[in-house]
Amino acid sequence: MPSDFPPSTASPGPEDPAYRAALDWLYTFQLHGIQLGLDNMLRLCRIMDIHLDPTGRHPAWLHVAGTNGKGSVCAMLDAIYRTTGRRTAFYSSPHLNTIRERIRVDGTMIPVDAVTTGLGLVRRAATGWEEKLTFFEILTALALWWFQKQSPEVVVWEVGLGGRLDATNIVCPTVCVVTPIALDHQQYLGSTLEEIAGEKAGIFKAGVPVVSAAQSGPVAAALAGVAGQVGCLLHFASGEYEGPLSLAGRYQRRNAYLAEHAVKAAGDQRPDLAVSSAVRKQALAAVQWPGRFQFARPDLVLDGAHNPHAARELAVAWQEQFGTTQATLILCVMGDKDAVEIVRHLLPLSKRIIATGVNNPRTLPPGRLQQAITGLSPKTECLIASSIREAMKMAGGFPDPILVAGSLFLIGEATAFLDPRIVPDPPSMQ
Structure with missing residues (x-):
């Protein structure tokens, strides 16, 4: 070589x-x-x-x-x-x-x-x-x-x-x-x-x-x-x-x-x-750290909470900022994480959930994520999107604030979608 x-x-x-x-x-x-x-x-x-x-x-x-x-x-x-x-x-x-x-x-x-x-x-x-x-x-x-x-x-x-x-x-x-x-x-x-x-x-x-x-x-x-x-x-x-x-x-x-x-x-x-x-x-007073309860705009929050402990903290932070207002949640979870417990913490703040994936082989397939969601809360509306682009388009059709969460990989794709100035690495084996 x-x-x-x-x-x-x-x-x-x-x-x-x-x-x-x-x-x-x-x-x-x-x-x-x-x-x-x-x-x-x-x-x-x-x-x-x-x-x-x-x-x-x-x-x-x-x-x-x-x-x-x-x-x-x-x-x-x-x-x-x-x-x-x-x-x-x-x-x-x-x-x-x-x-x-x-x-x-x-x-x-x-x-x-x-x-x-x-x-x-x-x-x-x-x-x-x-x-x-x-x-x-x-x-x-x-x-x-x-x-x-x-x-x-x-x-x-x-x-x-x-x-x-x-x-x-x-x-x-x-x-x-x-x-x-x-x-x-x-x-x-x-x-x-x-x-x-x-x-x-x-x-x-x-x-x-x-x-x-x-x-x-x-x-x-x-x-x-x-x-x-x-x-x-x-x-x-x-x-x-x-x-x-x-x-x-x-x-x-x-x-x-x-x-x-x-x-x-x-x-x-x-x-x-x-x-x-x-x-x-x-x-x-000035520190910046993207993807951690980041307001991409007043009605759009990006948070990379990727395990149950982080999801619980995210739910508390959401209540601090939005009170009882529920979100349209765009959610992606990696396959090696406890999806059920992550969903359990995020359900109370979610009016509906859009399950999606990212360009990473560890991604939990959106269909399986949907099963976990409906298994915990059959009455929660759960949609499937093939990408963050499709998920954002779907979420934009609802009047609620949007929360993107569950994986920093998803946050990366969301930030690149929202800001054309961001130049991601060329596609590789990510």
């Missing part, structure tokens, strides 16, 4: 043949599924000459694990440190329209030509054993390579899945952050909350403070147990942020409270990372 991609055009863009070839190569690794472990990452870093400071000082890493709210908390942390004028890097997942969203420096996505070059370097580094790699490991290596070139002062570093054996768990952080933990990905992380919490707590390091959101009793006990074994101070940030916040929903106020306390912990650990209250408030 060749190790290089075709030559780039003079001004590379999303349709650049080299970028397209790099993405085609990258997306073949989705067929490898999820393989937890750190050996591949350590090997890639060694071959690619990626140096990780064992003291965690250059740069400072804020490592964020949890089930729901990771992306929002990371966006808040990134916004706070960027507002101070520090050079920041931000690694997140998944993306809505392009993998470039996952890797940002000072709020700017990794350039197209850097993706092509970086993936080419990963490909060459993995020659002879690339069949062992996963999609997420490759993207994590790309992020590390790009961040090393850009020399950020602070890196906001989001866990992909779990924590202990997640590809991101090769850094020495300044602070670990844990968002609310719920049942999800049980096939990889364990069947109980305690087991899942134990995997998430695998990012804890000796002497590194941990700031956690409020957790259920079993989760809190599991986190405390790991913290005691590792030798780190665990603090639960159980409250709601009271200042101006640009993101809607009470759950975002809890996320902002967590982010604020994580920044305070980082400043206590390292005075050079201290951030004033005024700067924190300025950042949180």
